[in-house]
Amino acid sequence: MNTKSTIEHDGTVIDINDGKITVELTVLSACATCHSRSLCSFDSSQKTIEIFDNNNISYKIGETVKVIMRQSLGGKALFLAYILPFFVILIALIICTIIGLSEALAGIISILTLIPYYTLLYLFKNKLKKEFSFSIKKI
Secondary structure: OOHEEEEEEEEEEEEOOOOEEEEEEEOOOHHOOOOOOHOOOOOEEEEEEEEEEOOOOOOOOOOEEEEEEEHHHHHHHHHHHHHHHHHHHHHHHHHHHOOOHHHHHHHHHHHOOHHHHHHHHHHHHHHHHOOOEEEEEEE
8 A cells, every 4th residue: 555545553452353353552642743633533642443354364462563544534534524514504504594494493403404414324334334444464
C-alpha cells in the first residue's frame, strides 16, 4: 500500500478469538500535529480495535503489529457522520417551511429526521464495519 494513502499506528495484540484480533493502540504525541487526527478517532492515549484477520498469518498475544487504515475511509466516515445528516436536516427544514409549518415545529421535525437516519446507519452497521475495516501486518 502507498504510505501516503494510509494511516498507520503501532499496536499490541491483546486478544485473539475466532479470527478476530483485538489490538491495543498507543497514540504517540505526533498525532497532535497530524492533519488526519480528527478523522482517525485515536484521540485518547490508548484505544482498542477489532480486526478481522483475512491474511491467515498467525499472531500471538503481546506481539507488536502495525495497524493500517486507508486514508480515503476517513472522508467517507466524515460524510456519513456529519455532512449527510446536515443535508437531511436542511432539506427537512426547507420542506416543512414550504408547506407552511411554524418555525418551531419545522425545527423540531427537522431534528427528528435524524432518528431514522441514524437508525438506518445502525441497521447497516455490519456492512459498514466490513467496509471500514483495519488491516494489520507484522513489524
